[in-house]
Amino acid sequence: MPKIVDAEARRHEVVQAVFRIIASDGLERASLREVADEAELAVGSVRHYFASSDELLVFSFGAVIDRIAGRLEAALASVEDAEPESPEQHHAVLNLLGQFLPLDEELAVDACVWMAFRHAARIKPVLAAEAERSHRAVAAVVGRLIMILNPAEADAQQSLVTEAERLLATMDGLCMHALLQPEWMTAEMCSDVLTAHLRSLRAVPASG
Amino acid sequence: MPKIVDAEARRHEVVQAVFRIIASDGLERASLREVADEAELAVGSVRHYFASSDELLVFSFGAVIDRIAGRLEAALASVEDAEPESPEQHHAVLNLLGQFLPLDEELAVDACVWMAFRHAARIKPVLAAEAERSHRAVAAVVGRLIMILNPAEADAQQSLVTEAERLLATMDGLCMHALLQPEWMTAEMCSDVLTAHLRSLRAVPASG
DNA sequence: TTGTTTTTAGCACGAACGTGCTTCAACACC
DNA sequence: GGTGTTGAAGCACGTTCGTGCTAAAAACAA
Missing domain, CATH: 1.10.10.60 (Homeodomain-like)
Known part of the structure; x- marks a missing residue:
């Protein structure tokens, strides 16, 4: 019409x-x-x-969440398809975790926007629901990843949850530093920290 | 007069x-x-x-940096005074790392303010110098802590720097989550993640 | 008391903000 | 060709912001 x-x-x-x-x-x-x-x-x-302005911001927050969650879940599928303990799996895991970091222009924009909205959600109640959704979606992927990397102790749920939160915190901290102090936290440093963390995951099996 | x-x-x-x-x-x-x-x-x-408004904000940023750096350095002194590998040292280390987290009202305010200014510094050039100072001060403390916890491999500087950045990222990520998702990242979860990370530090000696 | 200087208070201006409301142009259908 | 729905554009109002500027108030020196 x-x-x-x-x-x-x-x-x-x-x-x-x-x-x-x-x-x-x-x-x-x-x-x-x-x-x-x-x-x-x-x-x-x-x-x-x-x-309204709020509607635009909430919609934009949702859009960046969908983009990030989509990338993470695609990368998670690659990890699940790979042979456990194989170099291909290790590469797929690094690729998945790399999706958190501002390693190229597009990822950097998404990371900036994501961080900005999450911090704004602490103050603006309209953003709170999407922030919760964001946290849930990402935590699900990271939790699944930890389960894949630690198939042996699938019973020790306590340790798995802790390790998932630890990995999530490390990723968010890395992302933050890469955004805020790009001269110190270079892509190479990100990679070094990631491999060190993955090594520490394998080295600490059960806890007690 | x-x-x-x-x-x-x-x-x-x-x-x-x-x-x-x-x-x-x-x-x-x-x-x-x-x-x-x-x-x-x-x-x-x-x-x-x-x-001006800028002067007030820069001064406030500096004030919160001084407060946090002061707490960290005092806690670091306790770590250095403690017997290596002793329970007292472990407690002192946990106390030091706890200074990053919003575990009480005062720490929470400082953490909020600190995060807000660091993120604002990405955009506002007037805050950049203080942000750099903040990063330098905290990285120095964390680097020193890593050296204390890994006295053996004082030569493998590559690994030490990586481990310091990894611990720093984990702490900032934990702080972020504790501020933004307080229902998920409780004080207990923070403690669990911290002890898990410290265990992983001891478990992964040299890298190569 | 009188004078000097710091402190406090406030006005006024231009800019930017969100938003309610109106207006105009474009197109599909009868 | 007329008509009505929808995209696009803009005006106007009230609010908030930083800041230049003026002026009262307060406290000590003389």
Whole structure:
């Protein structure tokens, strides 16, 4: 009936603009006017697709979560397909954990945006639900990974949960340092830390 | 000659107000008006002690860095005083690492403020110098701790640096999770993860 | 008391923000 | 060709922000 516009594509373009602004200028600069400028639209146009600023931010948060979770689950499938203890599996695990880190431009933007939203969710209640979903999705993948790497002690659930949280914390800390102190936490340092952590996982079997 | 006011004490009160606002409402709400309200002063009074908003924020960042670094170095002294491999040393190490985490009200405020400023420093160049100082100070303490816990391989500097960065990343990740997902990352879980990490440090001696 | 200087308080300006509301152009259908 | 729905654009209002500036208040020296 009216002007033909792919609404979903438009929303995606707007969200991409939000991502670019957050990555370069931070979340607090992602105002309707800035986003509209970056997307080369008018403020009214952006508001046609997103009723309010909050709705735009929540939708953008959900979008980055879906992107990250999608990458993680694809990488997890590769790990599960690989032969246990094989070099292929080790490579697949490194690839999975690398998805957390800002190793290329696209990953860096996602990591920036992800971090920004998670921290903002501490303050803004509208973001809390998505933050919880994010944590659940990532924890599920990491938990599954720990189970794969420690098939022997599938009974010692206590230790598995602890190890999953430990790996998750290490990954988030690595990501943080790579974003905030890129001169110190280089890609090579990330790789060294990752291999050291994986070695420590194999070296500490049961705990008691 | 004029009204007697302890300028240093006033500045400290203002900074405390900044801390409270950041912890409860986030850094972006730490405006001059909000800070003045929280400190029960007029905007003009705050501006008398801090020429600009940037100056207030940079000073506050420095203050929280000094607080955290002071605690860490005091705790490090306890570790260095303890007998190597003794239970006292283990306790001192746990105490040191606990200084990173929001385990009580004061630590939680400092952790919030610290995180907020470090992330803001990625965007705001005025904060960059203090962020670098913060990283240097904390990395020095953690590096020293790793050397104490691994006296044998004092020559394998590569491994020591990697282990220091790994511990630092894990601590920052734990702190992040404790702040952002307090229901999942409880104090008990923090403790479990810490002891697991310390065990993994002892279990993986040299690398090659 | 008078004068000096620090401290406190407040006004005013321009900029940026979210949002309610109106207006215009474009297109599909009757 | 007319008509109505929808995308796009923009105005206006109230709020908040940092900051330059002025002026009252307070406390000590003379």
